Amino acid sequence: MTATTAPAAPRGLTSRGPVNPWVRFLARRLFRFAASLLGLMVMAFVLIQLIPGDPARNSLGITASAQSVAQRRVDLGLDKSLLDQFGHFVGGVFTGDLGTSFNLGLPVSEIIGQRWAETARLAVLAFLLAVVVAVPLGAAIAAATSGGRRRFLDMAFTSVTGLAYSIPGFLLAVGLSYVFAVRMQLLPIAGTDTVSGYVLPVIALAVGPTAALARIVRLETLRVLGEDFVRTARSKRLPTLRVFLRHVIPNTLTPTLSMGGLMLGGLLAGTILVETIFVLPGLGSTLTQSVTTKDYPMVQALVLVTGGAVLLINLVVDMLIAVADPRSTILEG
Template sequence: MNTVSAQLPNRRLGALADHVWLSFAVRRLTRLVVSVWVLLTASFGMIHVIPGDPVRAALGPNAPAVLVEARRAALGLTDPLWQQYLHYLGDLFTGKFGTSMTTGLPVSQVISDRLPATLEVAGYAFLAAVVVAVPLGAGMAVLTRGGRRRRTELAFTSTSVVFAAIPEFLLAVGLVFVFAVSFGWLPVAGRGGPESYLLPVAALAIGPAAVLSRIVRVEMLAVLQADYVRTARAKRLPPLVVYLRHALPNALTATLTVGGMLLGAMVAGTVLVENVFAWPGLGSTIVQSIIAKDYPQVQGVVLVYGLGVLLVNLVVDIALAVLNPRSLTKEG
């Protein structure tokens, strides 16, 4: 009887945990579905707000009016807007992004050709930001804890604020002028050898690294005041063990949240940076498509960018829930 009665609370706790996780999954799935629908609707509506005739832009100003009208009818642009919207959603659910008006290629092929370049530069930039920000922020927390080294703290805070405030586009132009034009150390544009990645990655990574390092420092300062860190010090553990094993892992929860948001911002920031460096990714593709009023290509690229940001946020939410299950019950 005692064994059975002891198992009942455990079963109830297990059922409660399953219910909490199920509720979390339903909330996140619902939020994702609604966000995707809003994204699809916004991308469809946005491109139709842009003035001008995409068919005329694709065929040229001297194309006969009969040819223009026939092309518009073939693309479904003469249908009512609600029919175009339904056709757009139907094509997406069947895996079709349409055909580019300017190149005649399937939009899915254009995306598959250009997406790796964007993922590379954004991924390397995120990795560089984390590798720089985490040790820098943690080191500054150790150096300035308890109000020590005020000048060092002021210099770090001022510098990080300045770099975080510079837009990626302006930073990219400055890096090109200094390292490519003035000194000639690095290529101005294009995607070639490893050296061609340095400037685009730096332009995307410097601002987020500055923001992330400040977050790491603040979280690390709070953790260093915790009781378990004081206990570790009282045990005469080596400082490096205290900082790396006990303090730093507990300071990275908020860092993970901010890092996920920064990764989404980096993906969006590639639009401007890629155009500065003539990088053959989706960022430069979407600008060219907007100029050419290429409806299907703009919609496809916008959808990929939006889905990328949504998936990053979803992964961050799941990771935070795994690292800190108590956050599931706090959401309500």
């Protein structure tokens, strides 16, 4: 008798039965999130060590004696090896203790809790403005220029959005401040005590992402308009608005969600310079001050919190894309 070999189990099956693709997808994404978070902790710790200068000397001033500086280093835990300092940092992250600010003498988590809302509010407002403007604008331009029509409008849209996207946010913030706050005196140059105080910083943050998202929506809308199912819907003489709402817009959802997630993460990072220019009490201006004063715990925590928020946003976007389009390759990779 010849021994027979059992056939290999089909892909996605094990001896315990089929593995749900959603379970595999979620496990992969959570593993990547955890690995990225660990890499972010390493980067946050290493990069701050590369900043020249002594935090102990900086906190005491240049006139402090060498003995006072040495004692200050002991008090701050800077006399320990870098490996011990990193272990203390990681342990604090998992226990919720992000340390105490070298300069302010307050718990870092307390400072972040007070200033996080300002940064989140600014980023979300800029994100909503970008989406509200970019999605209908990109779809309208695509509808107006499909089939090679209105080439001048197509060229004008491409040129204007390309220029808007290329202008750095901080440069736009300075220009807006000079025109609308200094020269015309229509809006406040700093602070957010009133609603008008958010106008200039939100616009400065939103212009670039709006231009980028509008271009993506236009390209995806043109692609969908060329699909057979859209031509079939048009041949049935369905109203144009109905064709767009039922067939075109839903099929542009996946790339729009992907771009939106990247955009929101970029807006969180982009608030740093804008908050500094408009003197807003958010995480961006706090990070700038902390780097200048070499406040190690503050910088490490801010990099970790901001980067972790971006990673979390990307994780949520991946899940939304998978739910919106289960046929996408996101469930396979």
